Amino acid sequence: MKFLDELNDVQKEAATHIDGALLILAGAGSGKTKTITTRLAYLLSLGIDPANTLTLTFTNKAANEMRERALSLLEGQNIPHPPLLSTFHKFGLMFLKLYIHLINRDNNFVIIDSDDQRKIIKQISSDLPPNFISKEISKYKNSFLTPDEVYALATDSVYKNLAHIYEKYQNYLLENNLVDFDDLLLLTYKILNENDDLADEISDKYQYIMVDEYQDTNEIQLLLLKRLCKNHNNICVVGDDDQSIYGFRGANHKNILDFEKDFNAKVIKLEINYRSTNQILNAANNLISFNKNRYGKKLISARGDGKDIEILRNYNEIAEAEMIAKKIRDLINQGVDPKEIAVLYRINALSRSIEDGLRNYGIPYKLVGGMKFYEREEIKDLISYLRLLVNPHDDYSFKRVVNKPRRGIGKATIAKIEEAKGDKSFIEYIKENDLSIISKKAAKTLKDFVNTLELLSKMSLDELPENLEEIFELSKSYKDEDKARNIEEFYGMMRERSDLNIREFLNELSLETDQDKITMDMINVMTIHASKGLEFDHLFVIGMEEGFFPLNDADIEEERRLAYVAITRARKDLTLSYVESRYIHGKRSPVNKSRFLTEAGLIKGERVELKESSAIKTGSLVKHKVFGTGRVLGINKAGNKTKLKIDFGGSVREILSDFVEKV
DNA sequence: TGGACACTTCTTTTT
DNA sequence: GAAGTGTCCA
Numbered sequence: 001m002k003f004l005d006e007l008n009d010v011q012k013e014a015a016t017h018i019d020g021a022l023l024i025l026a027g028a029g030s031g032k033t034k035t036i037t038t039r040l041a042y043l044l045s046l047g048i049d050p051a052n053t054l055t056l057t058f059t060n061k062a063a064n065e066m067r068e069r070a071l072s073l074l075e076g077q078n079i080p081h082p083p084l085l086s087t088f089h090k091f092g093l094m095f096l097k098l099y100i101h102l103i104n105r106d107n108n109f110v111i112i113d114s115d116d117q118r119k120i121i122k123q124i125s126s127d128l129p130p131n132f133i134s135k136e137i138s139k140y141k142n143s144f145l146t147p148d149e150v151y152a153l154a155t156d157s158v159y160k161n162l163a164h165i166y167e168k169y170q171n172y173l174l175e176n177n178l179v180d181f182d183d184l185l186l187l188t189y190k191i192l193n194e195n196d197d198l199a200d201e202i203s204d205k206y207q208y209i210m211v212d213e214y215q216d217t218n219e220i221q222l223l224l225l226k227r228l229c230k231n232h233n234n235i236c237v238v239g240d241d242d243q244s245i246y247g248f249r250g251a252n253h254k255n256i257l258d259f260e261k262d263f264n265a266k267v268i269k270l271e272i273n274y275r276s277t278n279q280i281l282n283a284a285n286n287l288i289s290f291n292k293n294r295y296g297k298k299l300i301s302a303r304g305d306g307k308d309i310e311i312l313r314n315y316n317e318i319a320e321a322e323m324i325a326k327k328i329r330d331l332i333n334q335g336v337d338p339k340e341i342a343v344l345y346r347i348n349a350l351s352r353s354i355e356d357g358l359r360n361y362g363i364p365y366k367l368v369g370g371m372k373f374y375e376r377e378e379i380k381d382l383i384s385y386l387r388l389l390v391n392p393h394d395d396y397s398f399k400r401v402v403n404k405p406r407r408g409i410g411k412a413t414i415a416k417i418e419e420a421k422g423d424k425s426f427i428e429y430i431k432e433n434d435l436s437i438i439s440k441k442a443a444k445t446l447k448d449f450v451n452t453l454e455l456l457s458k459m460s461l462d463e464l465p466e467n468l469e470e471i472f473e474l475s476k477s478y479k480d481e482d483k484a485r486n487i488e489e490f491y492g493m494m495r496e497r498s499d500l501n502i503r504e505f506l507n508e509l510s511l512e513t514d515q516d517k518i519t520m521d522m523i524n525v526m527t528i529h530a531s532k533g534l535e536f537d538h539l540f541v542i543g544m545e546e547g548f549f550p551l552n553d554a555d556i557e558e559e560r561r562l563a564y565v566a567i568t569r570a571r572k573d574l575t576l577s578y579v580e581s582r583y584i585h586g587k588r589s590p591v592n593k594s595r596f597l598t599e600a601g602l603i604k605g606e607r608v609e610l611k612e613s614s615a616i617k618t619g620s621l622v623k624h625k626v627f628g629t630g631r632v633l634g635i636n637k638a639g640n641k642t643k644l645k646i647d648f649g650g651s652v653r654e655i656l657s658d659f660v661e662k663v
Numbered sequence: 664t665g666g667a668c669a670c671t672t673c674t675t676t677t678t
Numbered sequence: 679g680a681a682g683t684g685t686c687c688a
Contacts, residue, residue: 058677089678113678129672181678216677249676347674352679369676403664410664511678529675551674562675585673586679636672 001045003038003073007031014268015039017236018046021229021265023214023256024238027299028284028568029275029535036210036238037066040083041073043208050083054206054228057087058213060512062533066212084206088221090511092184095191099198102191108503109177110391111510115375117180119396124168128161132618137166141182142220142250156631158647176393185220192227203231214239214259218250222262235263241295242288245529245562247555257295273299273568275535277306280574283600284567290599291557299568311602312577313593317350317542320579321357324540327575328523329361331538338364340537342524344566346549349584350542351525358523368526374512378483382474382490383506386464389457390503393425402426402449405477413442427453461505462498465491528566539570544578545591563596576602622646622660627653630660 004012011031014024015038026032036055044050057063063085071082086094097107112120118130125133140150147167154160173180179187192199209229211217214237217225229235237259244253260267273281281299288294314320328341343354343365351367358365373379381404384397391397403409416437421429430450435443452471459467468491469475475487497505524536543549550559567574578593597603620632622644630648635657644657 060677062677087678092678111678114676184678213677245675246677248674249678251677349673349679406665408664412664527675529677532677548674554674558675583679 001042003041007035007038008272010268010270011035014270015042017266018043019234021233021263022236023259023265023267024236024270025267025295025297026238026240026270027273027297028240028243029273030270031274032238032270033066033069035270036212037069038073039236040070040210044074044079044083045077048208050079050081052205052207053083055083055085055210056091056212057085058216060087062212063087087511089181089184092188093507093511095188096179096184099191100187102195103187106177109179110387110503111184111507112178112180113510114181115380116396120172121165121169125165133162133165136162137169138182138250140166141186142218156647157650158631158633176391185224189220189224189227192224199227199230203228207232207234209235211235211237215241215244215253215256216246216251217255218252222255233263242561243532243565245532245558245565247558253293257293269297271297271300272302274302275571276568277301277303277572279306279309280567280570283309283602284564287560287567287596287600288564291560293557306572309602310575311597312575314577314579316579316581317353317583320542320577321353324354324542324577325357325361325363328358328363332363336538338523339521342526342531342536342569343540343542344526344528344531344569345541345543346528346551346562348527354525354542363523365523365525368524369530373486376486378478378487379490382487383509385468386502386506388453390506392427392453395426398426405473407445407449409442409445413438460498461500461502462495465494528562531569532565535569535571537571538573540575540577541566542577544576544594544597545582546594547591549594549596560596567600624655624660
């Protein structure tokens with residue numbers, strides 16, 4: 001096999017491993033993708049039926065890239081059909097289409113995204129932050145807790161209330177045949193778990209399973225994988241425990257640390273780094289060695305020495321931005337390709353100053369992952385129209401679009417119908433009643449609206465854009481040119497996918513992200529999270545300050561991994577920057593340089609003394625001398641004082657954080 | 664009904 | 679500082 005010659009010995013060992021569980025611990029820049037795509041190509045070149053392989057990823061982009069690379073290695077060989085490479089969620093979607101009837105649900109379900117989820121939650125309850133609720137619900141679902149069980153476990157009124165909201169939320173999904181992102185995996189697992197014969201069938205079908213970015217898997221994904229490989233244990237996962245940075249989204253860093261034990265796996269470490277210079281890797285190695293929870297590996301550069309890492313210190317963020325803009329200008333003047341330059345930061349709020357700086361110097365840049373196409377208001381409106389056509393009972397979508405563009409249907413009218421309609425959906429009620437409770441004009445508008453929707457619902461995906469536009473003037477009604485253009489772009493996407501019906505189109509769409517669209521042609525400005533998997537010759541990381549990076553109250557080891565990811569994005573030239581004072585949240589505050597600079601060995605003789613955070617967060621249990629134990633409902637920072645809103649068994653008090661202890 | 668104004672909040676976000 | 683939410687009034 002000629003393509004094996006492209007690999008080093010360790011990579012080759014990994015790529016030619018055939019049977020049994022294997023963990024490929026792949027350090028940053030160690031040729032991870034090359035190794036697993038080669039392994040896939042290798043398996044297929046041995047005559048293994050592509051239909052017997054399954055490769056799971058987290059993004060469509062990764063799946064597509066890997067498919068292409070594997071197939072290009074096999075060029076000229078006769079592969080009967082392409083292998084299945086899919087995201088976990090898309091795999092769930094395909095599975096549920098075939099088998100959701102086994103839990104008595106119809107396969108014409110619609111997938112909701114996190115935004116929809118929050119909206120639904122908001123309709124159910126208004127007293128707790130929807131973000132907090134949706135996180136909690138996700139936690140419960142992923143721990144297989146039913147609302148009743150959550151209620152039974154609840155120790156205080158807040159959590160009893162949450163159990164209640166959870167129950168209503170689940171009922172809402174069932175009534176409207178909706179499926180959230182968690183469900184795509186959960187229900188898939190549930191069905192496989194309850195139907196042993198089916199699990200056998202599926203496990204026998206997918207005899208060779210591979211998983212990319214294993215450090216980002218959560219509990220359900222682990223359980224699901226166990227089901228999928230129950231009959232063969234042929235599972236090969238790739239990942240880097242040191243690059244696990246999605247804990248806040250439910251990724252369980254433990255999965256990769258325990259894989260060896262969980263699956264009785266062989267472990268192969270890829271430690272030769274083909275990306276960065278010694279200086280950069282030394283800093284990365286030094287820094288990450290401060291973490292306790294890790295497998296332990298050291299990156300060794302295949303590129304040798306390069307430039308020293310530069311540390312920038314500035315008076316404030318304006319000076320910082322100016323200094324970096326100047327440096328970037330110089331690089332470009334030296335002929336550096338702008339797409340080889342990137343600026344990273346921990347939090348989006350820092351993008352502003354650097355953007356200003358670049359703009360002042362007339363340097364074109366691209367903000368990666370800023371406002372997302374599918375999250376734009378006008379696109380969500382259009383999607384709501386499509387949903388309403390598929391499911392006339394979708395009251396959430398109905399309310400979203402009933403007055404877009406303006407038809408003179410306001411809050412009052414909606415509230416009246418809401419009260420009168422009982423269990424009926426808006427559209428049902430409007431069709432079946434004379435609407436005497438609202439004004440004649442509004443009644444006529446609504447009747448017309450509903451009739452029009454019914455008409456539109458009979459159309460195919462490629463007929464819709466024209467008709468929607470003619471009837472509702474969705475694009476035309478916007479004065480904002482960007483919005484109109486976005487709508488036209490979306491129309492274009494609908495026409496392109498005329499092979500699908502509306503429902504299929506919506507479900508495909510909900511699993512798509514802008515991540516898939518990242519193209520690199522200009523200077524890139526983005527969060528560290530967005531930079532994962534990318535690499536640049538010249539890299540700037542700004543905001544290296546305590547409180548920003550590491551962020552206050554965050555999991556320090558995950559912050560450190562994040563810094564590790566940031567550093568290892570750089571190929572030859574890394575610049576880390578901090579300031580003395582930063583303007584944030586409408587206020588200027590003095591800041592100290594990040595401990596990570598010291599830990600990386602970049603600033604000698606200094607040690608930032610800071611307690612490892614025993615951070616108090618919303619939801620934490622705390623103890624007070626007099627009031628006893630309570631749960632934190634909210635956190636309020638005023639100056640350098642932090643005030644906590646705490647529920648002490650029903651009575652809510654505001655207490656300064658210094659007066660309580662975390663329990 | 665919908666605009667104007669006050670008040671709150673502010674980490675990252677592969678699906 | 680900005681965006682999102684809530685409330686009031688023409």
